[in-house]
Amino acid sequence: MNDRRLAMMQIIDSRRKFTARELAERFGVSLRTIQRDLDYLQQIGFPLYAEVGAHGGYRALPNRILPPLRLTPNEALGLFLMIQVMEQIQSFPYESFRTHLAEQYYASLPPDVKDSIDRMRSHIAVLQQQPAQPAPFTTAILQAAIAKRQIAFTYRSRSGTKDAQATPVGIYLENGYWYMPAKKGDRVILYRADRILQLEVLEQEDLSAPDLQEWLVAADERPRLEVTLWFTAFGARLAESDPMFHSLQQAELPSEYAYLWKSSVPVEEFPYTARGLLKFGPEVKVAEPPQLQETVIQLLELSLKPYRCLH
Secondary structure: OOHHHHHHHHHHOOOOOEOHHHHHHHHOOOHHHHHHHHHHHHHOOOOEEEEOOOOOEEEEOOOOOOOOOOOOHHHHHHHHHHHHHHHOOOOOOOOHHHHHHHHHHHHOOOHHHHHHHHHHHOOOOOOOOOOOOOOOOHHHHHHHHHHOEEEEEEEEEOOEEEEEEEEEOOOEEEOOEEEEEEEEOOEEEEEEHHHEEEEEEEEEEOOOOOOHHHHHHOOOOOOEEEEEEEEOHHHHHHHOOOHHHOOOEEOOOOOOOOEEEEEEEEHHHHHHHHHHHHOOHHHEEEEEOHHHHHHHHHHHHHHHHHHHOOO
């Protein structure tokens, strides 16, 4: 396909209407040449719609196929690397496109580029944590968030299954799980998307709902306390893979501890924080506050309880 025909696809796909004469003048060719180009585009499947009459012209159909990508060999390799990464993310929104893109675009590549992709696949892997349950509603949640539409859903919570209605502000992926912040009343509540059992997008809108980026940077007004943690050198090494502890710093501390972490943490998140600290065992110590120290001690006591009955 020549450059003129690719440019014509992009122009017509802009949803404006163009006459054959306008296209001929734009590209400096004859009407006959433009007509051949238009016939060719229709033959390869580009969804042209022709309107006849004095005010007629050409436009793309709403359910159209977008113009093909024009990539260098290195860009094609990078695209397939991205696809391979996305294939490891369960319940990715619009996930059906991954197989279609991989198969259809791969089929159109020159043999040497296909060969490079085939060899590359043997030398790279993405090991992604997979949740125990899929999250089948990520696409519907994202579409509802964009349209600011409310959803009715059934949710599996710690206290049991319940029905709820809210307006999602978006979805985000963290540690292998999809999360849905959703505005319910005057609050934004965080839900795990894989715990949504049923979902229906409603007609009602809530234009006051923030978008995800606004919510992520919004000030957290929950009561907070300053948390100070001490890590051993080995504990700091273990913590490198946890985004929460990216601000670890070396410091002169008592005993075997050598790294310091400080942050303001909402009090209601202390149980979650304490559970996260248990995986470091003796390689971390809560220096402050006493409330978090007590939460960690309680969890440790509960962890020991099943073993005390063995003696």
